[in-house]
Amino acid sequence: MNYLEHIGKYFIMLRRVFRRPQRSKVFYEALLKEIEDLGLKSLGIIMFISFFIGGVIALQTALNLDSPFIPDSLIGFAAKRSIILEFAPTFCSIILAGKVGSYITSSIGTMRVTEQIDALEVMGINSLNHLVLPKILATIFFYPFLISLGMFLGIFGGWVSGVLSGLFSGADYIEGIQTDFNSFLLIYAIIKTLIFAFLIATVPSYHGYYVKGGSIAVGKASTQAVVWTTILIVISNYFLTQMLLT
């Protein structure tokens, strides 16, 4: 199947996904479960990685700025910019594409190969709407909070690394964070997060829903889903940056 066919099939899938749920009570139950599975269960990894990467960003910046003419507050400024603009929305989304994307593809793919999706269709349920829409809404609603938490912990990790290593003072770091604060950068990061969240929910769902074969096919589809979601995040990141910041 060529790429154009996949793109066409992906959009046809989306058309079936965006329908009114057949039973709102069942839908809300599914939505809460997806928020737990796709969002809350990712909190730990995002908090852990954000804290340490934030620390590393601050340390690397401090180690590479050895000129006496450059103020130490620049470390906080650079760490803040790197974390808000790229690390939290993009890097964390790529991590989530791996963790959540493979989970989505394997769970939907297993439902496909074990005929659970056929069972839904026979009952008269729009299986795409039932399975995929709660995932899209869960990621779109929850990931901005997750990424915001990543930003906060990344910046905090930078401060902790400076204080513990003695490479820069906490006061200089905080001064850097407060310098030239532009709230649009936060909006830019959230816009990126929303688009990445949509990709993280829909691309793996597509790979899982249309899988053919058995367990090996599900495994291959999971790998493909992670690769394609990552590629699409990177490409859309480039275009979004050009559109919103230039």
Added chain:
Amino acid sequence: MIIVKNLKKGFGEVEVLKDISATFHPGKTSLIIGQSGSGKTVFLKSLIGLHTPEEGIISFDGRINTKFSEKEKQQWRQEIGMVFQGSALFDSQTVEDNVMFPLKMFTNQSHAEMLARVNFVLNRVNLENSNKKLPAELSGGMQKRVAIARAIVMNPKYLFCDEPNSGLDPQTAIVIDKLIQEITDEYKITTVINTHDMNSVMEIGEKIVFLKDGKKAWEGSSEEIFKTDNEAVVDFVYSSNLFKKVREAYLSGKK
């Protein structure tokens, strides 16, 4: 009553179903038999609307399923119960939730009413005290019984079963066969079963349609199948040594 007329279905260049016609009566257990690859599953999936036929008509009590509006299709779907080959239970849900799922989706019953109905059908398939178990905690036979319970919970008019005995030991297979037949008699359901299990043919086959290479090669009752001279049926039925000996004994007049 389900009437199938001149059904054709293919995938790309491969023609799988070639002009099949058949009639399935209410309150009777009809069996589709044939070797692997003969088109049984495609035929069954065409009946339940998972495959769209290229040509032909499938009529459910006079209603042609390819001409349904969205609303009619929805209504028709709720008249169908399906037992899949691998049971197709939702593995993240308990037995109770699996059976309750169609009720939650399509009725306005209270939780107590739904629970009463779930317990009734679980008792009907002889599965008490398993409500809170997950499908993975059940044996193959128990999973099949849950699948039957889920299929009948909405009081269907039509019940379809794809290889309900596959992967089961002979004793459990007989239990499942008997259960399907009892339910068919009790609720006057039109039941269509895909199988290649000759024991099922002997036990519950009131009407048998034999498929070979996507064509209907023979049609008759379970008594007639052992008397027919149709070469394709004889080859299929007597591929087992046990049935070969039964036939030899029958032809030589022994009991």
